[in-house]
Amino acid sequence: MADFTLGIxxxxxxxxxxxxxxxxxxxxxxxxxxxxxxxxxGEICNTLTEAEYSDQNxxxxxxxxxxxxxxxxxxVPISALEIAPDHILKSPGVKALATAQNRxxxxxxxxxxxxxxxxxxxxxxxxxLSDALNTSALNTSNENAILKxxxxxxxxxxxxxxxxGDSPEQLWxxxxxxxxxxxxxxxxxxxxxxxIARNTNGETVIFPPxxxxxxxxxxxxxxxxxxxxxxxxxxxxxxxEIMAHHLGVVGLLAMELFLTxxxxxxxxxxxxxxxxxxHWTIEGCKTSQFHQLVRSVSGLPFGExxxxxKWHMKNILGQxxxxxxxGYSNANSYVHDYGKADPKIDRKxxxxxxxx
Numbered sequence: 001m002a003d004f005t006l007g008i009x010x011x012x013x014x015x016x017x018x019x020x021x022x023x024x025x026x027x028x029x030x031x032x033x034x035x036x037x038x039x040x041x042g043e044i045c046n047t048l049t050e051a052e053y054s055d056q057n058x059x060x061x062x063x064x065x066x067x068x069x070x071x072x073x074x075x076v077p078i079s080a081l082e083i084a085p086d087h088i089l090k091s092p093g094v095k096a097l098a099t100a101q102n103r104x105x106x107x108x109x110x111x112x113x114x115x116x117x118x119x120x121x122x123x124x125x126x127x128x129l130s131d132a133l134n135t136s137a138l139n140t141s142n143e144n145a146i147l148k149x150x151x152x153x154x155x156x157x158x159x160x161x162x163x164x165g166d167s168p169e170q171l172w173x174x175x176x177x178x179x180x181x182x183x184x185x186x187x188x189x190x191x192x193x194x195x196i197a198r199n200t201n202g203e204t205v206i207f208p209p210x211x212x213x214x215x216x217x218x219x220x221x222x223x224x225x226x227x228x229x230x231x232x233x234x235x236x237x238x239x240x241e242i243m244a245h246h247l248g249v250v251g252l253l254a255m256e257l258f259l260t261x262x263x264x265x266x267x268x269x270x271x272x273x274x275x276x277x278x279h280w281t282i283e284g285c286k287t288s289q290f291h292q293l294v295r296s297v298s299g300l301p302f303g304e305x306x307x308x309x310k311w312h313m314k315n316i317l318g319q320x321x322x323x324x325x326x327g328y329s330n331a332n333s334y335v336h337d338y339g340k341a342d343p344k345i346d347r348k349x350x351x352x353x354x355x356x
Contacts, residue, residue, distance in 0.1 A: 010072025013338040015041030039224040053080040074100040091251035092272035111266040123180040132166040137197035150179040188258035194240040197292035222277040284311040318343035
């Protein structure tokens with residue numbers, strides 16, 4: 001598809017791996033981002049525009065060149081996607097992007113679709129927070145709720161675990177926002193993610209479920225496929241599919257869920273983009289999540305997603321960047337270095353995939 005150009009809003013590692021997948025189909029990629037130079041995606045793209053997402057002239061020039069556009073992360077300003085002409089295919093779509101950018105809208109959408117959620121409260125003042133913290137609907141454990149900003153939170157940022165006796169005034173001051181959500185803490189035994197690809201015709205394909213382990217709000221390890229009771233598996237597939245259809249997603253939609261002791265799936269959040277927990281699909285599936293994204297926006301048919309092995313993915317953070325090199329010594333391992341120069345604490349520098 002040498003005559004097709006995919007635009008990417010964002011210049012991080014997800015864009016980088018999307019570009020690598022697009023190259024397998026002869027598709028050129030044009031990256032647009034304010035920090036694109038020397039960034040993971042900016043380093044390897046065919047064409048680069050470094051400009052602010054609010055720069056309408058730069059966006060118009062960008063959209064004059066590309067055939068489709070995808071958002072590399074969910075906090076791309078909605079206006080940057082809305083400005084695209086009607087003939088440009090927009091991934092994941094404005095509705096999906098807007099929903100993923102607001103934790104309250106996320107929860108309300110899940111509830112509307114019949115997907116179980118933990119009890120939650122909209123918080124816009126200290127008074128709201130005080131009332132919510134005192135409600136009997138909260139769990140009685142020491143960590144009875146999680147206070148999160150409604151917008152712009154990721155990898156554990158923008159959230160505080162509350163405890164009995166915490167001062168609402170201090171919590172609100174620490175969070176430093178004008179709109180938040182308070183969620184009852186979920187006692188879960190597993191964190192599971194599901195990933196679906198959907199095209200413009202509404203056709204879908206769902207990847208095997210993945211088991212995740214987080215530390216300090218950051219994903220550190222994933223393994224797949226996770227073995228689940230059939231009713232749990234069916235529920236997860238159903239939830240991610242109805243959400244994708246409801247939002248009109250074109251591209252990918254990941255859904256994170258908690259699995260409780262009684263095998264109930266509880267909604268956590270969505271991400272309408274490639275997901276960290278599915279990086280194992282690059283080697284583990286005939287068609288990776290990045291290839292499915294490219295296929296969904298370029299009109300190519302979906303590929304196979306079954307896997308015949310047990311796969312693991314380990315994130316390599318800034319404080320353990322030396323582990324990237326040690327991964328080369330394992331014949332069953334695949335090392336992915338994102339090419340980032342500054343190994344900051346908790347910054348995702350790469351990942352290692354390996355199989356059993």
